[in-house]
Amino acid sequence: MINGTSGAFLHSRRVAAMLLLAATAVLASAAPLAPTAPAPDFTLRTLDGQKLRLGEQRGRVVLVNFWATWCGPCRQEMPHLNKLYEKYKSSGFVLLGVNVDDDTAQAAGVASKLGVTFPVLPDADKRVSRQYDLSAMPSTVLIDRDGRVRYLHRGYQNGYESTYDKQIRELLKE
């Protein structure tokens, strides 16, 4: 009992087992898919109470961003999305920010503090989130002029906004 078993061999075997586990885990994480199906239609009210329907945006390029105040990457992404909105809104581009907070008032407060100018659509009962079967927060969906989902981004890492920029431009050219 007293003489330990800490031989160098045991350590390296254990280390190898652990590293193998880690490698399996990392490799097993799936790559995101980009479907080209028609975007599920939805109707939500803006913070001012106006009804906004996705189907009515046909003819324009739409970026739907699902966000929440409690999600760090979402807050990081907001200013970048705002810049994109300001840049392309006169070219037939629409940006909808669907918020999934339970507390809509708090979401409105955070949105105004972040200086958001695009419409924020509260989805407190998670109806639209379920419709879109979100698998990450934030999720960004790029919809073309025919109402088809062209690009789907799961999560947010720095640099994604330049990808959004390129893809919006590409969709606007169609």
Added chain:
Amino acid sequence: MNATLVRAARALAPIFAGAGLSLLVGCSPIEPWVKPYERERLADPIMQLQRQSLVAKHNEHVREVREGSRGANGVQGGGCGCN
């Protein structure tokens, strides 16, 4: 008897963990039932036990130095040969 069990468990643990892992990740018949947009409550600081790493490190250090046990607290702990 106990020692043999312990040794066996030690040896097999990586295999079980690996099997469980691949089951969860790859061929799982169960769908994740808490969606990413339902995680609001989990983001609250009250749902996190170790909020500041300095505090966790100090707590672990104080305990490890005065008690005979160590580990499994999610902190590297220790860092000295002292009281």
Added chain:
Amino acid sequence: MALQCVARWAADAARMRGARLAAPLAGLLGGALPSAPATAMSLPEDSAEAMYHLYDGGGVTAQGPALLVRKSLMDKVTLSGTYYVDAVSNASIDVVTTASPYKETRKEYGIGADYAYRDSLLSIGYSNSDEPDYKAQGVSIDVAQEVFGGMTTIKLGYSRGQDDVGRKGEGFFDYAKHWRYRLGLTQILTPRWVATLNFEAVSDEGFLGSAYRAAQVFGALVPERHPRTRSSRSFKLGAIGEIMPRTSLHADYRYFYDTWDIKAHTFEIGGSRHFGESFLIDASLRYYRQSKALFYYDNAPVETLYVSRNRQLSTFTGFAPGARVTYQYKQVPGQYEIKGHLNYEYQNYKFSDFTDIRTGQPYSYGAHVLQLLVTATF
């Protein structure tokens, strides 16, 4: 002079076996991320923490500052640095019964890096601890992986430590090496409940005792003899959940056993609650129970290969109530947040087979642990 030397040798400077490991930051992955787990790992937020810590009990006072700075670099990697100082004034039971109180300072610094790639977070760290008669260095690597739609997080970690053991007036005469293997599982059960399971195996080799402490055999003081290897396993199961709006409850149990025949149980329960807009208060209760090492004797009645009178290896129970108050001083969402913290814990230990030589009774003591912090995330 000679008497002082002998006394110093016999005294408990409380240089115990060490678990010197790597940078403190590397392992605190899940806990360090204040945002919710998205199905993509995010780097820890940029932050700075400044802490004053104090331990006062059992005749020992250890206090000092601690600093942490964490900054992201090119939005791919987060670098962190910590600095920790322990100014120790030691007049513990072993010191006062066999020698005179002394003062000493220990300095520790650590650096770490975190890298996030999709669902994984990789953290590496290095730490270095320095005191006049003990030097410790450690490296660590941790991987956290989100699986199952982000509902399960699997963590793997490995640490390696290398120490130089010394004795005052003699220099460094021996070494100690440590290996730590960690496995952790965090499982979201419902939108309000999370369960955790942690396992850690620790192995040590080298000089694992104290260069100053003495053991007692047949009433006579002899230098303590510790084994030169030790291997331990620890399992911890916990759950935390929001039981009411703005209120949470947590409980955990840890079982520990090692090759020195020590078995320990740790129970902890606690709750947290938001008060008003700016206050967050936690309360906790910890109960600890340990059985002695095989070669531990208060006064050995036999001659054994290994013998120790290190009270940390004896049979004892510990009881620690604690409370933490966090005050949110300023918050600008998306920009920065400043908080002040006050943490206090009272730790009471009762030994069953370690005698207070001054009174002849089983020893017990209480200690106050205080932490004052200012933290900022930006």
